[in-house]
Amino acid sequence: MAQQIAVIGLGSMGYGIASSVLRAGHRTWGTDVNAAQAERFRADGGEASALADHAGALDAVVVVVLNAAQTEEVLFGETGIVAAMRPGAVVIACATVPPAFARAMAARCAEHGVHYLDAPISGGAVKAAQGKLSIMASGTAEAFAAARPALSAMAETVFELGEAAGAGSAMKAVNQLLAGVHIATMAEALTFGMTQGVSPEKFMEVIPKCAGSSWMLENRAPHIVDGxxxxxxxxxxxxxxxxxxxxxxxxxxxSAPITAAALQQFLAAAGMGLGGEDDAAVAKVYARNAQLTLPGEDA
Structure with missing residues (x-):
């Protein structure tokens, strides 16, 4: 059954989610602070009318912004959407946030009769565009029921982790600990190999077929090889x-010392002016310190 669904945040993940929801046959609004992204989505078949004019008719709002502050602004800021939503509609909140924040947002939504599904996502932009994300979700049975049509369009796997918001965000934190550490460790291993005469190309030929591999290694190391x-x-x-x-x-x-060490490498990368680059660019921190030349860089 077609629903009226808004996707707020049309970055690499949000755009794929909006496209998947639209492809599933739902009437779909896509909004973003970047007007060009919203216009692109309209050109792809999204609704051209203003979201504010239809907020009261929405069945679901999928929030795919960067962080807790942006999530709160979208929901309860000066032009926050929750106050305009009808009772029984659902917010599907996808940003990585602290579990306590998710619980607070659920309580505030409930004051308006709006359901809140704590629903952080994993899978990357490609799976978002395919409607094949993994979603770590928690919320009431009513929130899951209200969100089901949107979730079916967005995800290949929905993990139902409990009846209270916060459990989904806790699981996402576990995932992000591993993902961030794996990216930093991949960069460390690849550049360590270079000091021993192992080229990035040879690294990618051998390691993905060995026990030291990981999903992040196989996904991110090719970015370094390609420069x-x-x-x-x-x-x-x-x-x-x-x-x-x-x-x-x-x-x-x-105590999480390995996580802390990985964080320092990403902070170093950001301090080098690499914050807007792909996260595989953390390898440049190691390369600089070891005076190595990565593929695509001038010797």
Missing amino acids: DYTPHSAVNIWPKDLGIVLDIARDARF
Whole structure:
């Protein structure tokens, strides 16, 4: 059954989600602070009318922004959408945020009779465009029921992690700990190999077939081999996401030294002016320190 769905945030993940929702037959609005992205989505078949004029008729709002502050602004800021939504509609919140923040947003949405699904996503821009994301979701049974049509369009796998918001964000923090560490470790291993005469090309020929491989290694190391740092997932994401992990760890009195070390490498990359590049550019930190020349760089 076709629904009326808005996707707020048309970055690399959000645009793919909006496209998947539209392709599934739903009447779909796509909005972004970048007007060109919103216009592009309209040209691809998205609704041309103003979202504000239809907010009260929406069945679901999928929020795919960068962080907690942007999520709160979209939901409850000066032009926040929750106050205009009808009771029984659902917010599907996809940003990586602290679990406590997710619980607070769910409580505030409930005051308006709006359901909140804590639904961080994983899979990258390609799977977003294919409607094959993995979603780590938690919320009430009513929130899941209201979100089901949108989730079916967005995801290949929806993990139902509990009846209270926050559990989805907790699981995403676990995933991001591993993902961030794996990217930094991939960069360390690849550049370490270069000091021993192992070229990045040979690294990619051998390691993905060995026990030391990981999904992040196989996905990101080719960017280094190609010398292409077009941002599919930018360096700047990781100080935020690993910062969230360490904040949670501190509150739990849990030591996470490997996460802290990985965070320092991403901070170093951002300090080198690489924040807007693909997160594989963390390899440039190692290369600079070891006086190595990566593919695509001048010797």
